[in-house]
Amino acid sequence: MRAGFDGVQVHAANGYLIDEFLRDGTNFRDDAYGGSIENRVRLLKEITQAVIEIAGAGRTGVRLTPNGTDQGVRYSDPGPVFVAVARTLSALGVAHLELREPPMNGTFGASDRPPFAPAIRKAFVGVTILNSDYGPDRAAAAISRDEADAIAFGRPFIANPDLPQRFSAGAPLAADKGVLWFTQGPEGYLDYPALA
Template identity: 55%
Template sequence: MPTLFDAIDFGAIRAPNRMVMAPLTRGRATTDHVPTPLMIDYYRQRAGAGLIVTEGTGISREGLGWPNAPGLWSDAQVEAWKPVVAAVHAAGGRIVPQLWHLGRLARADVSGTQPLSSSATTAPARPGVSANPNVEARPMTADDIARTLDDYSRAARNAIRAGFDGVALHAANGYLIDQFMRDGTNFRDDDYGGPVDNRLRLLRQVMERLVAEAGADRTGVRFSPNGEVQGCDDSNPEAVFVPAAAHLQSLGIAFLELRESGPNDTFLRSDVPKLGAKIRQAFTGPLILNQDYDAVRAQADLDSGLADAISFGRPFIANPDLVDRVRQGAPLNAPNPKTFYTPGSEGYTDYPALEPAS
């Protein structure tokens, strides 16, 4: 069976190991959502990952609504991403942007407009936030959907212009695609609501756009299929996500990543049974699993055949050389949650790497 350190092909992307850097919002872009030079160092430091999936990257201003998160809708953003991507490539890494539309979670005080969603619902406040910054979303019209599909096309096209190795669709964690897929947030009575096939329509249309721009073998997707996430839930997640995975299988995409929570996980706990094994039956391409993994459990899921690779989030925040540390059995730096979203280099580019062996 493969180890974490064996190479793998994510479609057309040849990865030197199976330790993927999960997407991690860090808030170090400008207020205009343009990547900064500090981000060059951050991603270059972590180029030892088999594949880097960037922090959520907005496809449009109206769909972002997150302070200091980067975007991919303007020429200025493309030009600022180019040195980030070039630095990762120069260090031997591979990198794709996670294309992000927050839907009802796009903060109106950041985007400047009422958020869009499948239906007129309001997202709950994030844990630990005393006041809810979210407002009621406006149900997307046919024109809104058409414009958003064009935004996805433009973002994917801009990603290729910037030199990225492909793209990854954020269809997880209660954001726009998830809001359409789940019956707990989608109350539409048109072609995008009701039966599962209708609720998957936006996913299929977005994938059609991304594949047209980047190629199926350079396009990945992230789901969070089990349990409620940020107020987004479904009465029968298996009936939604297994068919969704089967559709992705028919497209021949580069990879599918699942963030599945358990009852004792650090964040976003869930008592809903995980669907990874059932999704594995429907999707035989490269499957990446995520959520609170350590090296032992990661290797066990590779050994069982449940996963082809594992993505790590917080360990990559605190350990730019995570792959080397795991390979050597070296101790890991502990991440500092207080600096996850703060500006500047503290808790971003100042975590120490291993000292070279004497």
Template identity: 60%
Template sequence: MPSLFDPIELGAIKAPNRILMAPMTRARGTRDHVPTPIMVDYYAQRASAGLIISEAIGINQLGLGWPYATGLWSPEQIAGWRRITDAVHENGGRIIAQLWQMGRVVHPSFLSGEAPVSASATIAPNYAHTYGGKKPYEQARALSIDEIAELVQHFRQGALNAIEAGFDGVQLHASNGYLIDQFLRDSSNFRDDRYGGSIENRARFLREATEAVADAIGADRVGVRLSPNGETQGVRDSNPLPLFTAVLEMLSEIGIAHLELREPPIDGTFGVGEMDPLARQLRHAFKGPLILNSDFKFARAQAALDEGVGDAVAFGRPFIANPDLPKRFAEKIPLAADDPTTWFSQGIQGYVDYPSDAQ
């Protein structure tokens, strides 16, 4: 079996190791969702990852409801991300863009007071992060058939913009209770048209968006992220194994380059799964490289590769305080601890001031 330090082909991307950097929102953009200069340094510092999966990036304003997150729909945003991808490549790295549409978890304050959108007219639990502090979520309106078709084209254009911005590919964010996940799972999709009801219908939006993106930039540059294990932001499914088995088979048929499963274990420290991770039971349904994510430490990650459950592991929080994570793993250097109070702050503290090269 391969080790975490072995190279892997992820479609068109040749990754030098299987220690990938997971997508993490860090809130360092501008209020207009444009990347800032400190983001150039942040991503360049982490270029030794086998592959960087960027923070979630909005494909349009309708679906972006996180303060100081970034987008990919304007020339200024594309230019800002181009500076980041150039720096990553100059430091020997590879980076793909995670394409994001948040759906019902966008607060109306981001939309000039208009309601957010979702598969159905539902309300997310808990509170939204806004520029004015935390506020209760408000009821989303159900998307029309025509609006769904428009969103598919927004995903397609987002992928084209990502390539223009210098990314090596994209990942569709279909997990964590965001819009595509709101269509997939039966706790948030109550439609009675061709996008609701059966598994095939609930997966139709993901199929159409993935096919559109693959047609635009090539399936060998497209990945998808799913979260089959348990509830996230109020989204869950009453019978996840057949749902996600069918979804993996569908994505395998489309021929995407890689698939990431985010599955917190029952004893996870960041998010808690409602059941043991399903990756072992789902592995047969997807024929391409499978990326595992959530609460992995080195030993557990290598064991998952040894058992054939996955082909690579995406690490999130360890990369925050350890820009040189692959080197620290290889040389058995103790990991530095990150500061959660700076995860979503706007300055350099807790962002680009962690030491590199294990010094």
């Protein structure tokens, strides 16, 4: 916050550490951080509380991937744990939840079940942001159906630094170069052409 950022998003998604605590397919602990849903949510709750102490609840968000499997780790039944997470984070007053749920025909990961975001949205009092495989039409439809308050774009922004202008103009999108992600140098990051 001293560096001037507007807020902090806790990354509790994609099969990484916090997500591993949530998932019963990876969390085999028998202490206060394992077993029951309340215990598996405890680490996320404590980390979020620590961030809130610095940033404030209104400047704290959390990213989740409420899908069945992500990066080799699995939930047997994601529904109850994510409703519990949503209620816990609502009680803490966080500003937003970002939910990355690839569709069943996703282009960067695919779900093995329909999205769970609607149940999470009902349990969370705050801004809900959806992410994964959205283009302008799908995003507008989701917003118009009140499935979310906003849509986040990741991969399209890598290849289209002028993404809002392209959406507004109905212009075609440049394709990202996935083989260059996480490489050194500007190629695949800074060399995508802007609209003429």
